Amino acid sequence: MKNSNPIIKSGHNIVLVIAALLFIAVLIYGAFFVDGVKQASAGSSQNVSGYAWSDNIGWISFNCTDTSSCGTSDYGVNIATNGAMSGYAWSDNIGWISFEESDLSGCPSGSCTAKLSGNSLQGWARALSNGDGWDGWISLKGSNYGVTKNGNNLEGYAWDASDISSESIGIGWIQFNPAFGSVTVSSVNAPTVSISADPATVFSGNNSTLTWTSTNATSCTASIGWSGSKAFSGTEVVGPHSTDTVYQLTCTNELSSSNDSATVFIDTSTQCSDGIDNDGDGQIDFPQDTSCNSLAGDDESIPVCGNTVCEAGENPGTCSADCGGVLFEEF
Numbered sequence: 001m002k003n004s005n006p007i008i009k010s011g012h013n014i015v016l017v018i019a020a021l022l023f024i025a026v027l028i029y030g031a032f033f034v035d036g037v038k039q040a041s042a043g044s045s046q047n048v049s050g051y052a053w054s055d056n057i058g059w060i061s062f063n064c065t066d067t068s069s070c071g072t073s074d075y076g077v078n079i080a081t082n083g084a085m086s087g088y089a090w091s092d093n094i095g096w097i098s099f100e101e102s103d104l105s106g107c108p109s110g111s112c113t114a115k116l117s118g119n120s121l122q123g124w125a126r127a128l129s130n131g132d133g134w135d136g137w138i139s140l141k142g143s144n145y146g147v148t149k150n151g152n153n154l155e156g157y158a159w160d161a162s163d164i165s166s167e168s169i170g171i172g173w174i175q176f177n178p179a180f181g182s183v184t185v186s187s188v189n190a191p192t193v194s195i196s197a198d199p200a201t202v203f204s205g206n207n208s209t210l211t212w213t214s215t216n217a218t219s220c221t222a223s224i225g226w227s228g229s230k231a232f233s234g235t236e237v238v239g240p241h242s243t244d245t246v247y248q249l250t251c252t253n254e255l256s257s258s259n260d261s262a263t264v265f266i267d268t269s270t271q272c273s274d275g276i277d278n279d280g281d282g283q284i285d286f287p288q289d290t291s292c293n294s295l296a297g298d299d300e301s302i303p304v305c306g307n308t309v310c311e312a313g314e315n316p317g318t319c320s321a322d323c324g325g326v327l328f329e330e331f
C-alpha cells in the first residue's frame with residue numbers, strides 16, 4: 001500500500017507553481033531586456049521614448065521605436081519647445097494613454113493640459129480605455145509626488161487613484177525611471193544659437209557689430225559683456241571698447257538651453273608696427289619709416305628732416321631736399 005503524505009504533495013505543487021512563475025518571468029525579462037537595460041531612442045516626429053513601469057499594468061511604451069513597430073503602429077509622445085505635450089503612449093494591458101489636449105478636457109482638478117513647465121511635468125494624461133466606473137485619469141504632479149526632467153531623463157512618479165465607492169480601482173503609481181527602464185527626451189527640439197562680432201578686432205575706442213541667430217528658442221538673454229532680453233535673431237552695435245570684451249547669448253525653451261559667445265579684441269599694434277604705410281610716404285613701420293623711433297611709435301606722420309623724403313609739415317621751405325636751410329642773399 002502506497003504511503004501518501006498530503007503535506008509533501010502540497011509542498012511539491014507549490015514548488016511547481018513557483019518554478020512555472022519564475023520561467024514566465026524569465027521569458028518576459030528576455031522579451032523586454034535581451035539587449036540589457038531598455039534605452040530606446042526617439043523617433044523623428046516624437047522626442048519622448050522609453051518605458052515607464054506600473055506594478056498593476058506592467059510596462060508603458062512612449063514611442064513605437066521602443067518596440068520597432070513604427071511600420072504598423074506609429075505612435076509616440078512629444079514635448080514641444082513651449083513645453084506642451086502631445087501624442088500617445090501604449091500599454092499592452094490597458095491600451096492607449098493620451099497626452100493630447102483634445103482628450104484631456106474635464107480633468108479632476110487644476111489645468112488639464114499635459115506640459116513640461118520648468119523641469120516638472122504638469123497636468124494630466126488619460127487612459128482611453130476608461131469606463132465601468134474607471135475614469136482613467138493619470139495625474140502628472142501632486143503635492144508629494146511628480147515627474148521631473150533631469151538632463152534628458154524623466155524621473156519620478158505619476159499617479160492614478162481612480163476609485164468607486166472609496167475602493168481604489170486605478171492603476172496606481174507609474175514610475176518613469178524604473179530599475180530596468182527609462183523615459184528620455186531627445187534633443188530633437190533643443191534650441192541652438194550662434195553669435196559673431198564684426199570686426200572681431202578693433203582699436204581702442206572703436207565699436208563692433210554683433211550678429212546672431214537661433215532656432216527652437218522661446219527666449220534669448222544676453223550676459224557678460226552685455227545684458228537684457230534679445231530677439232531670436234538680430235544685430236547690435238556694441239562699444240566703444242577699451243579692453244577685450246566677451247559677449248554671451250543664451251537661448252532657451254522648456255526642453256533645454258544653449259549658449260554661444262563672441263569676443264571683441266583690442267588691436268594693440270601701433271602705426272610703427274602694423275605693416276601699413278599710414279602716412280603715404282612710401283615708408284612702412286620702424287625702422288624704415290624715420291618718423292618711428294621704435295615699434296611702439298604710433299604716428300608715422302611726424303615730420304623728420306634728414307630722411308631724404310619731403311613729408312607733410314616739413315620745413316624749411318618746405319623740405320628743400322629734406323629740410324636744407326634757407327639761404328638769404330645780402331644786398
